[in-house]
Amino acid sequence: VCLFSKTAAPNEQKLVVVSVSPQSRASLAARCKMDVLETAKKLTAFLKSLGKCVHFVFDTTFSRNFSLLESQREFVKRFRKQSEEKKALPMLASACPGWICYAEKTHGSFIIPYISTTKSPQQVMGSLIKGHFAEQQHLTPDQIYHVTVMPCYDKKLEASRPDFFNQEYQTRDVDCVITTGEVLKLLEQEGVSLADIDPAPLDTMFSGAAEEELTSHAGGGSGGYLEHIYKHAAKELFGIQVDTIQYKPLKNKDFQEVTLEKDGEVLLQFALAYGFRNIQNLVQKLKRGKSPYHYVEVMACPSGCLNGGGQIKPDGESSKDQLQQVESLYESLPTEIPEQNRTVNELYERWLGGPASEKAARALHTQYHAVEKTSTGFNIKW
Structure with missing residues (x-):
């Protein structure tokens, strides 16, 4: 990510945004034996320290409100x-x-x-970052490099779907997906433990003040x-x-x-x-x-x-014990009700022109495609 941003010519340097899923955060918190908020702040600091090229770190709980x-x-x-x-x-x-x-x-x-x-929340975040957020930053969608941190390898496939590619600007809504396990590998490669990193304030997408709390659903x-x-x-x-x-x-x-x-x-x-x-x-x-x-x-x-x-x-611990730990960390946050999120309601009006608009349909909905079966000599059994 950082090489991509740093080695570009000055007029091509990109604003790098990382969107972190709440599931990934809970998994990291369990491994590092920290609470979820502390993990979020330290992860923000770590990502921003990587070659000093990550500019914003957001939480996909926000985009999940729309989903x-x-x-x-x-x-x-x-x-x-x-x-x-x-x-x-x-x-x-x-x-x-x-x-x-x-x-x-x-x-x-x-x-x-x-x-x-x-x-999905990942792809709504893609629409938000390359749409409204890009406009706010006075950038075109292709001037932002958007990375997500996800609990799932298939999110890489999702990000690469042609439906989530902006033809006009030749850019994906989500440019790169890294899994939680890959974040742990990055930490290991840098020789640092998340627990030892000084926390950084959390970024918020649309208000001036830094976020000091996290919510869940x-x-x-x-x-x-x-x-x-x-x-x-x-x-x-x-x-x-x-x-x-x-x-x-x-x-x-x-x-x-x-x-x-x-x-x-x-x-x-x-x-x-x-x-x-x-x-x-x-x-x-x-x-x-x-x-x-x-x-x-x-x-x-x-x-x-x-x-x-x-x-x-x-x-070392059993996968059942680990999963229980991840679940209890995930559930430790206060929950919010999407209808009551003021920023979400404002964005529906300001960015999308209301929930029933054509712009909302384009930004928040997608379509699916039957994959033609090729006749091969074997059938994959799920």
């Missing part, structure tokens, strides 16, 4: 259209690129209509999609206020159900499906017309994103 709000609106719209549109429901989550890849390659045009069009380490959509839909569609959600594990904790009932009638039925075995079962049910769900939070990794393939591997 959650858009998913909520999209679900309500689909629910209201289900009588005319056969494939409006179930709506399937779209933030996991491992799942999207599998869906496009293996089930193509059958599954695509069910998948939410809302961009309720509903688990994969982003809380089910929980936010469920509560919003219960209120918006049925006028029911849901405060706490009762999950009912089915075969295992990676497949859980949530049901909203009134007078014995099922109004909403949602599920979490994590890991490929549960995803395959879900798709088979859909193909047989036997899926009872209105919405499914689908994630390719067992236990979801906190257990992503790009997270730091256990060092």
Whole structure:
């Protein structure tokens, strides 16, 4: 990253922005035995010390507000259209690129209509950084080099999708993805321990003052999609206020159900499906017309994103103990409600011209593409 910025001619030097996922931060905090806020401040200092070329370090929790709000609106719209549109429901989550890849390659045009069009927090951050933030800095999108730190190798594939490439400026929304494990390698290469680094103030994208606190979202380490959509839909569609959600594990904790009932009638039925075995079962049910769900939070990794393939591997302790530690660190932050985030609401108006605008659709939504099967002599079995 830094070489890229430093060796460029003066007129080509780029502003380097790093966006860090909350899952990566929790994994680093567990490894370095620190709390999450301290980890964030020290990681900011470390990244900015690398060749002195990282200018801003942001938190993708901010962009996840948009992903959650858009998913909520999209679900309500689909629910209201289900009588005319056969494939409006179930709506399937779209933030996991491992799942999207599998869906496009293996089930193509059958599954695509069910998948939410809302961009993942990584790609919303890409739109924000190369859009509104670039304008604020009086730069064109190609004058910013945007790096993300993610719990997942498939986020690299997601960033390289043609849908997230700006033709006019010949630049990606996210230029480079590094995993949490790769950040640990960087620390080791530099011969430093995160614990020994002096903390730096956290950057904030749109207000002058430095952030002194971090927030998260309720509903688990994969982003809380089910929980936010469920509560919003219960209120918006049925006028029911849901405060706490009762999950009912089915075969295992990676497949859980949530049901909203009134007078014995099922109004909403949602599920979490994590890991490929549960995803395959879900798709088979859909193909047989036997899926009872209105919405499914689908994630390719067992236990979801906190257990992503790009997270730091256990060092001595069991992977179960490590995951529990990462989960409790992730859940240690105060939670925010996306609807109540003032900056997010302002940006909808100032940057996008309102939630229903064409600009909002372009910046916050995407599309999927069935991958034509090439006939080879072997079939990959998931």
